[in-house]
Amino acid sequence: MxxxxxxxxxxxxxxxxxxxxxxxxxxxxxxxxxxxxxxxxxxxxxxxxxxxxxxxxxxxxxxxxxxxxxxxxxxxxxxxxxxxxxxxxxxxxxxxxxxxxxxxxxxxxxxxxxxxxxxxxxxxxxxxxxxxxxxxxxLNKPVGRTYLRQCDRLLGDVKCGVDLFAEGLVAEDAVDTSKGRRVIELKHLSTFEEDWFAQGKVTWLSGPNEGAEGLVKVDYRRGPVHVVELWEETRFPIGNGDRIRLHAGCDKQAGTCQEKFGNFFNFRGFPHMPGEDFSLTYPIAGRPMDGARRA
Structure with a gap:
């Protein structure tokens, strides 16, 4: 056959x-x-x-x-x-x-x-x-870990372990006003600090952009209003009253992991790794060698 x-x-x-x-x-x-x-x-x-x-x-x-x-x-x-x-x-x-x-x-x-x-x-x-x-x-993708000072995980993934829907790490609100397709103003986030959502995720729950996701560039307070600026414009115009969900952001630094999320046990970076100056220069009394930029 x-x-x-x-x-x-x-x-x-x-x-x-x-x-x-x-x-x-x-x-x-x-x-x-x-x-x-x-x-x-x-x-x-x-x-x-x-x-x-x-x-x-x-x-x-x-x-x-x-x-x-x-x-x-x-x-x-x-x-x-x-x-x-x-x-x-x-x-x-x-x-x-x-x-x-x-x-x-x-x-x-x-x-x-x-x-x-x-x-x-x-x-x-x-x-x-x-x-x-x-x-x-x-087979082109790197396999294994990279030695970096900052964490190499995505906030909320399995090895990070942070619950993105835990109290204080997520918020939902309706857009009060918007400027173009990148800047939105919210009036019910007074309990959150500035930059709390910076580098976090935004999900559109209603309106023409429903289902779309984006990343937060910065967020700051202007009086009673919380201003959120996105990295990229939304595909469709933002309407007043469109509902969004915001997740707290992480800059992948050790201090943020400890103070903001209480998750330092799962931190996947190497914050005490010596900088290049440690191996390329000779010792000088009283001068730290931690890789920081200096004049």
């Missing part, structure tokens, strides 16, 4: 072929999307791949070494497939991608040409372009 691969190879060797491409995308939130450049829908590996979805892709080329594969997926932004908001809020970042070559007359005949993840995504003029990264891309 011949395998599907042998049957497919015979079809390819026949000269006249009935081939198309199909893509299956599995997002990290569990949602699955199927696309094909054929003119009718196809069922591939149990996933309905929709036609007329505007998806296209360059030929897959794999290079030696660990370089990112040069394949790209290009498609139209539509409510039936991938929306502008999906791209803006990063819902497809890191999604798993399967790229199939399919005999559309017999969709069970397939060849898996590519498997990897979505990397950088660019959008504009009603379309998107996504970089496809092969499985070998994971």
């Amino acid at each position: 011949r395998t599907i691969g042998e049957v497919m190879q015979k079809h390819l060797n026949g000269g006249a072929t009935t081939l198309c491409r199909a893509w299956v995308v599995r997002r990290r939130d569990g949602r699955v999307f199927g696309f094909t450049d054929h003119d009718t829908d196809l069922m591939i590996e149990g996933v309905l791949c929709e036609a007329s979805s505007g998806m296209d892709a360059s030929a897959v080329e794999s290079s030696t070494g660990l370089a990112v594969d040069n394949s790209q997926a290009v498609g139209a932004l539509s409510s039936l497939g991938i929306s502008d908001l999906d791209i803006e809020t990063g819902r497809f970042d890191g999604a798993e991608v399967f790229h199939w070559l399919v005999n559309w007359q017999q969709p069970e005949q397939t060849i898996l040409q590519f498997r990897g993840t979505i990397g950088e995504v660019r959008r504009g003029n009603g379309a998107f372009e996504a970089e496809l990264r092969g499985l070998s891309e994971a």
Whole structure:
């Protein structure tokens, strides 16, 4: 009995072929999307791949070494497939991608040409372009810890252990006023100090930006008003009354870990690590060598 691969190879060797491409995308939130450049829908590996979805892709080329594969997926932004908001809020970042070559007359005949993840995504003029990264891309990532004075963990992850929803570390409020798409003013955060949310996370709970997340650049008091400035503009205009959730921020310093979060036991940095001046200069009486910048 011949395998599907042998049957497919015979079809390819026949000269006249009935081939198309199909893509299956599995997002990290569990949602699955199927696309094909054929003119009718196809069922591939149990996933309905929709036609007329505007998806296209360059030929897959794999290079030696660990370089990112040069394949790209290009498609139209539509409510039936991938929306502008999906791209803006990063819902497809890191999604798993399967790229199939399919005999559309017999969709069970397939060849898996590519498997990897979505990397950088660019959008504009009603379309998107996504970089496809092969499985070998994971081997490019540093493994192990880095010796730094500051903590190398993300606030709230498993090794950090801080509960981001603990009392005093999270707040919800409605936007009182806004200036553009980066600066918002809140009136019910009087119990929080200035810079409490700096480098923290903001999540939009209502309004046109609902579901989107961002990072806080600075927050400060101006009379009874708490002003929060974001690192990046929101995708859509901010409306008065839009609700947000703010999480406390961390500058990854040892003192902050101890005083703000009471979590120094889990601090993952090396605050007493000698600076470069310790090994490059000779000792001078009365002069500390702690790596600090000096005139």
